Amino acid sequence: MFQTIKTNLLSCLFLLTFLSSCIESNFNDFNVGGNTSSGGSLASFTIVNNHLYAVNSTSIIPIDISDLAKPEPLEIVTIGTGIETIFPYKDQLFIGSNSALFIYDISDPEVPVRTTFFQHATGCDPVVVKDDYAYVTIRDGVSCNNFFRLNVLDIINVADPFNTFLVREIPLTNPRGLATGCNDKLFVCDGPSGLLQFDITDPEDPVLDTTYAQFTANDVLIRDDLLILTGADGIYQFRCTDEELLLLSNVPISL
């Protein structure tokens, strides 16, 4: 029974793979093909067109995947230490380390070139980018090397990759993953304080709309009008509306 369902679903996966190549991509802010997985602010792998970029703790590892049957590793780009996350935006890779945000230009996808870096307080730091603003959370924690016990959301103007600057810093409790979407909203997982919903119509002045305090929020992903939240006890899915999130389902997490 299980085997039959699994077989059918896997067949669907491959059928969908073919079908979806005809469907228009909806990842407007991601310079990626519509037939590619899309991760959140905590990702350490990302695919941009025909290249896979992975980060280890010190470097970018670019791999040419234009021939999926024969991936070709390219020259590794050394950045520094404490590298954690990678987020693609336009022709750029935004790379979060535990002390800085690095921006690499990938106009030549085989050779990422650093345009700038934005030094910030030391801590774990997922990043997302929307409309020329980067949103970075910095939190303390066991593995975060954060000596200052700093927990903030930083908003950085990145319109000119050679001249980035901080426009706003908002103190939070213990922020982790974050995502933009759902009609100009920014969602920030603030650990025990829950999921925070900011209106970012004016990115330089985010307004905290709603706090969903019933969740211990770790990571959030938005695809179209679907918001997926990893909480402490389940993976919750919501439909975005103009006002608030409508809970659709919960896949429980075993404790």
Added chain:
Amino acid sequence: MILNRIIILIFCSSFLLSCVEDDGSRASRPSGSVNGMSPIYQSEEIAYQISVSEAKDIVNPGKIFTYQNFLIVTIINEGFHLIDNTNPSNPNNMLFVNIPGNTDIAVKDGVFFANNYNDMISFKLESNGGISLIERLSDAMQNGLAPPGNNIYFECVDPSRGVVVGWESRILNRPRCFKQ
């Protein structure tokens, strides 16, 4: 007299040279026991065993991402759950892909890219529930030959002993390897 001095000089030089050779790495080799890291090995049969198993409960999830109508939930060092999310009101936990030492994945056109410890592997899920490995890029993640961190003495990796799956603290006697 002069001959003696030359002999002593040659003797000293050869001694110095042998010391340099012994160092073998950028830092000077310690003369006694020091704190350091030692690799934990596993056989290739176990470390490189990629497989699909039935859906199971989600425990300690890592990252989440979407691919087509699927939701993928990674479990650090173990692999990922594949959830059919065609109907987000009723997601269906389909199966689990076991990838030892995995920390992240990405997917393009049905091809999965994942790290298996320090290798990057690419594979497809077959409709019969199996896995077909496409490529294994050895040590593509570049983490394999030294422990994480800086200014650490460590026992040099001996690939003949298997795959390095982790590191443990040890007292090392005159270790040859050092990471700056």
